[in-house]
Amino acid sequence: MLTLIGRRLAAAIPSVIGVVVVTFVLTRALPGDPAAYFAGPNADAKAIAEIRTALGLDRSLPEQFVRYVGDLLRGDLGQSLSTGRPVLVELASRLPASLELTLLGLVISLAIALPLGILAATRPNSWVDHLCRVIVTLGVSMPTFFTGLVLVYVFYFLLGWSPAPLGRLDAFFSSPPDRTGLYLVDSLLAGDAETFVAAAGQLVLPAATLAIFTLAPLARMTRASMLAVLSADFIRTARASGLSGGTVVFAYAFRNAMLPVVTTLGMVFSFLLGANVLVEKVFAWPGIGSYAIEALIAADYAPIQGFVLTMALLYVVLNLSIDLLYGIIDPRLEPAA
Amino acid sequence: MNETLRHVRHVLTENPVTLGAAGLFVFFVLAALLGPSLAPYDPFASDAARALQPPSLRHWFGTDALGRDIFSRVLVATRLDMAIAVSSVILAFAFGTLAGLAAGFLGGATDQAIGRLVDTIMAFPLFVLAMGIVAALGNTVTNIVLATAIINFPLYVRVARAETAQRKSAGFIEAARLSGDGETAILFGQLLPNILPIMMVQASLTMGYAILNAAGLSFIGLGVRPPTPEWGIMVAEGAGLMISGEWWVALFPGLVLMLAVFCFNLLGDALRDIVDPRRRS
Amino acid sequence: MSELLRVENLSVAFRTRGGIVRALETVSFSIARGETVALVGESGSGKSVTAYAAMGILDPAGQVTGGRIVFDGIDLTEASEREIEDLRGREMSMIFQNPRAALNPIRRIGTQIADVLLRHGNIRRADAPAEAVRLLAQVGIPDPARRSRAYPFELSGGMCQRVMIAIALACAPSLLIADEPTTGLDVTTQAVAMDLVRDLARERQMATLLITHDLALASEYCDRVVVMHAGHVVESGPVAELLAAPRHPYTARLLAATPRPGIALGDLAAIPGELPDLRRAAAGVCRFAGRCDRRRDDCAGSLPPIPPGPLHDAACWNPL
Numbered sequence: 001m002l003t004l005i006g007r008r009l010a011a012a013i014p015s016v017i018g019v020v021v022v023t024f025v026l027t028r029a030l031p032g033d034p035a036a037y038f039a040g041p042n043a044d045a046k047a048i049a050e051i052r053t054a055l056g057l058d059r060s061l062p063e064q065f066v067r068y069v070g071d072l073l074r075g076d077l078g079q080s081l082s083t084g085r086p087v088l089v090e091l092a093s094r095l096p097a098s099l100e101l102t103l104l105g106l107v108i109s110l111a112i113a114l115p116l117g118i119l120a121a122t123r124p125n126s127w128v129d130h131l132c133r134v135i136v137t138l139g140v141s142m143p144t145f146f147t148g149l150v151l152v153y154v155f156y157f158l159l160g161w162s163p164a165p166l167g168r169l170d171a172f173f174s175s176p177p178d179r180t181g182l183y184l185v186d187s188l189l190a191g192d193a194e195t196f197v198a199a200a201g202q203l204v205l206p207a208a209t210l211a212i213f214t215l216a217p218l219a220r221m222t223r224a225s226m227l228a229v230l231s232a233d234f235i236r237t238a239r240a241s242g243l244s245g246g247t248v249v250f251a252y253a254f255r256n257a258m259l260p261v262v263t264t265l266g267m268v269f270s271f272l273l274g275a276n277v278l279v280e281k282v283f284a285w286p287g288i289g290s291y292a293i294e295a296l297i298a299a300d301y302a303p304i305q306g307f308v309l310t311m312a313l314l315y316v317v318l319n320l321s322i323d324l325l326y327g328i329i330d331p332r333l334e335p336a337a
Numbered sequence: 338m339n340e341t342l343r344h345v346r347h348v349l350t351e352n353p354v355t356l357g358a359a360g361l362f363v364f365f366v367l368a369a370l371l372g373p374s375l376a377p378y379d380p381f382a383s384d385a386a387r388a389l390q391p392p393s394l395r396h397w398f399g400t401d402a403l404g405r406d407i408f409s410r411v412l413v414a415t416r417l418d419m420a421i422a423v424s425s426v427i428l429a430f431a432f433g434t435l436a437g438l439a440a441g442f443l444g445g446a447t448d449q450a451i452g453r454l455v456d457t458i459m460a461f462p463l464f465v466l467a468m469g470i471v472a473a474l475g476n477t478v479t480n481i482v483l484a485t486a487i488i489n490f491p492l493y494v495r496v497a498r499a500e501t502a503q504r505k506s507a508g509f510i511e512a513a514r515l516s517g518d519g520e521t522a523i524l525f526g527q528l529l530p531n532i533l534p535i536m537m538v539q540a541s542l543t544m545g546y547a548i549l550n551a552a553g554l555s556f557i558g559l560g561v562r563p564p565t566p567e568w569g570i571m572v573a574e575g576a577g578l579m580i581s582g583e584w585w586v587a588l589f590p591g592l593v594l595m596l597a598v599f600c601f602n603l604l605g606d607a608l609r610d611i612v613d614p615r616r617r618s
Numbered sequence: 619m620s621e622l623l624r625v626e627n628l629s630v631a632f633r634t635r636g637g638i639v640r641a642l643e644t645v646s647f648s649i650a651r652g653e654t655v656a657l658v659g660e661s662g663s664g665k666s667v668t669a670y671a672a673m674g675i676l677d678p679a680g681q682v683t684g685g686r687i688v689f690d691g692i693d694l695t696e697a698s699e700r701e702i703e704d705l706r707g708r709e710m711s712m713i714f715q716n717p718r719a720a721l722n723p724i725r726r727i728g729t730q731i732a733d734v735l736l737r738h739g740n741i742r743r744a745d746a747p748a749e750a751v752r753l754l755a756q757v758g759i760p761d762p763a764r765r766s767r768a769y770p771f772e773l774s775g776g777m778c779q780r781v782m783i784a785i786a787l788a789c790a791p792s793l794l795i796a797d798e799p800t801t802g803l804d805v806t807t808q809a810v811a812m813d814l815v816r817d818l819a820r821e822r823q824m825a826t827l828l829i830t831h832d833l834a835l836a837s838e839y840c841d842r843v844v845v846m847h848a849g850h851v852v853e854s855g856p857v858a859e860l861l862a863a864p865r866h867p868y869t870a871r872l873l874a875a876t877p878r879p880g881i882a883l884g885d886l887a888a889i890p891g892e893l894p895d896l897r898r899a900a901a902g903v904c905r906f907a908g909r910c911d912r913r914r915d916d917c918a919g920s921l922p923p924i925p926p927g928p929l930h931d932a933a934c935w936n937p938l
């Protein structure tokens with residue numbers, strides 16, 4: 001197991017290097033004067049010159065790159081112009097909000113997509129199968145931000161079931177004591193049921209929006225790979241041995257069918273992290289996505305750069321865990337000693 | 338050829354949904370071409386007295402906060418949205434196919450370099466990379482097209498590379514080589530035409546994604562600026578009004594956007610069935 | 619000898635896009651306790667479908683449309699899914715061709731054996747792994763304790779077939795159906811696997827239905843032969859008698875097409891024509907007539923099917 005982790009970590013290094021190089025190139029690809037860009041729209045010539053020296057933009061590109069990497073290693077992502085605070089601090093304080101939303105969205109999506117795909121595959125041409133097909137075709141066509149707005153209209157304005165789509169917690173509540181930054185977890189740790197319910201209420205719609213978006217690829221893949229596995233020879237063996245339907249579907253078919261689904265998770269995470277930005281805007285969610293959008297509007301570049309880097313590194317980490325999960329499910333990757 | 342035509346007809350008529358999608362496609366093409374001349378109102382003309390009117394016979398989709406006719410704006414926006422999607426797909430198609438051909442045919446260092454580039458792009462969540470690119474290159478429509486093309490590029494490279502590598506040693510390539518064709522002639526005279534149908538399917542499959550992506554970027558305020566009519570930005574303009582019950586401002590552009598994506602996804606699936614009947618979904 | 623399995627006028631049809639495939643039509647044969655019977659016929663003749671129907675593992679598109687399958691006094695066509703499930707793996711089991719694919723690729727082989735043992739409930743959970751190791755030793759797998767923790771991809775094809783045999787025999791069934799168990803194995807491994815099956819079968823008084831293309835294999839290991847063609851049983855009888863004096867023209871051709879020592883491959887007569895299209899074949903009529911050089915005018919009449927039993931019989935209007 002340890003060697004597997006080591007090997008996967010080593011394989012992730014080129015991705016990390018690529019990500020760092022691309023974010024560097026993106027900074028230097030700014031049309032016109034990056035210093036002027038970083039200084040913001042209201043800076044005068046003197047301020048711009050100061051920024052140029054401060055950022056080292058008067059040096060050669062390789063030198064600049066070394067400096068950039070050095071800054072990253074020290075955790076220096078620059079300062080936000082609009083808030084004046086270090087980008088790293090702001091990202092760190094907002095990341096839990098994004099993570100909580102994204103993970104819950106993924107959990108909901110998996111909780112629906114896997115059973116749906118399995119049922120559709122085990123009962124071809126039944127109503128579940130048809131439902132699965134409709135969801136799969138419709139789901140990929142729904143713009144996330146539009147789904148979110150429709151949900152808000154129906155569940156907040158028309159039915160009044162959900163709270164106003166304005167952030168993580170209603171103004172009447174104070175945030176739970178900070179342990180993990182995830183409100184659901186923190187409020188449980190603090191034993192505060194009321195806050196937990198309130199936080200969950202705020203989370204439901206945005207997480208459902210994300211789930212609807214990622215449902216389609218997951219359900220499609222689950223159905224397809226379950227169908228393929230169920231007609232495999234070893235399933236016939238399992239049935240010929242009298243193993244019960246449940247054992248055949250879960251212990252034999254499901255685990256094998258999960259392999260391609262786990263592979264799809266990489267693409268799903270890519271979708272999820274992107275959609276997360278849009279959902280944060282719709283629900284005024286104080287995560288790193290809204291931070292980036294605010295910075296985009298204010299032409300405040302350092303936060304955007306920090307955001308892209310954070311998201312990319314997060315994605316690398318997620319892909320790494322997918323690889324590990326795959327290695328756990330499939331013994332063929334690591335022959336037993 | 339007759340066989341192909343019959344197959345096309347079979348795919349279209351077998352599934353009424355596909356036929357519907359084809360009809361919708363024609364509708365979107367017409368709207369993109371003729372939209373501005375068909376629009377009943379000037380999409381830019383605001384009229385404070387008629388602000389936020391719900392859908393009626395006069396204003397089919399209602400009016401927005403500035404009193405502009407939403408139906409006209411949605412109709413006129415078709416051209417811009419389609420133009421962004423089509424041009425980004427063409428860019429990704431052209432460069433991706435060439436890069437994939439080169440990687441699959443030449444192998445070696447070229448293959449590795451292109452593979453590295455593709456892997457690097459794929460190391461980002463794609464929408465986030467698009468945001469970064471537009472933010473860096475400048476907040477313009479051209480850059481939205483560029484960013485959308487870049488994030489679609491790896492898909493084309495991968496498909497083209499795999500298809501090329503698979504055909505590289507096929508009989509018809511060997512035959513061409515034996516009959517004295519040069520490598521360039523084989524690459525562009527034999528391989529390219531051979532993988533083109535599959536690449537076209539890929540293009541139609543990514544069209545919907547390109548529309549979604551571009552609309553997403555403009556929804557968060559990148560690229561297209563108000564008062565330009567564009568579906569993503571129109572949904573953004575109506576987003577705040579959803580809470581107060583003025584649903585029509587965001588609903589209609591959003592719905593049309595969804596229909597467009599839906600239509601392209603269905604057509605992509607149908608086209609795949611036509612080109613490769615074995616891979617029936 | 620008492621009768622263990624009796625298949626009587628069994629008909630199976632598949633619903634497909636191209637129409638209804640009548641894969642089996644009034645198939646009858648029987649197997650006595652401890653007896654080894656070969657089911658032979660060319661590819662597509664319905665051997666596997668017969669076996670799957672007997673095991674109750676036909677794929678959902680297939681349906682038993684007539685006849686009875688009586689196993690140990692129980693009519694399986696009437697029995698509930700639960701009852702059949704309880705018999706499978708305990709009283710009747712099956713091994714397949716391509717043993718590597720027939721094992722779950724991501725489950726340890728010991729666990730796969732234990733699954734069957736635990737399913738049929740004659741063992742405590744804690745004892746299952748040790749019992750699995752014992753079974754592996756019994757089928758001649760060297761170092762069974764270590765191998766029981768291996769995955770199929772870590773074993774050779776021959777080893778995988780032994781594991782399959784261990785799984786099939788785990789609960790000491792009274793009937794083993796072996797569907798081309800040697801296809802995909804090399805010649806020496808084939809012989810070893812077949813000897814293993816025969817020895818274990820003798821030891822336990824287990825009946826075996828050996829499905830094969832290979833008449834030589836059938837003559838070596840079996841007591842009786844049932845010959846199938848296009849979903850019909852065309853001839854059945856004791857092995858020596860049937861091979862020495864085939865009565866059905868198809869069996870005769872099949873024999874002529876079988877390589878034997880002393881006959882060059884070039885002399886082998888290929889069987890002319892192809893299997894008829896089972897979607898269009900008329901019901902109850904000889905399906906070999908189109909390929910038969912002994913055809914007479916009365917061959918178009920409905921064919922008397924062979925009754926189950928040990929006698930030598932051929933379903934033919936103009937037998938040899």
Ligand SMILES: Nc1ncnc2c1ncn2[C@@H]1O[C@H](COP(=O)(O)OP(=O)(O)OP(=O)(O)O)[C@@H](O)[C@H]1O
Pocket residue numbers: 632633634639641659660661662663664665666667668677679680831896
């Ligand atoms: N799932 C199915 N759907 C439709 N038809 C089927 C199916 N399974 C079998 N058949 C039909 O039943 C016929 C007999 O098939 P079967 O697999 O029993 O042949 P076989 O004698 O075992 O051949 P082989 O020696 O190649 O294994 C075939 O012609 C096939 O058309």
Ligand SMILES: [Mg+2]
Pocket residue numbers: 665666667797
């Ligand atoms: Mg078979």
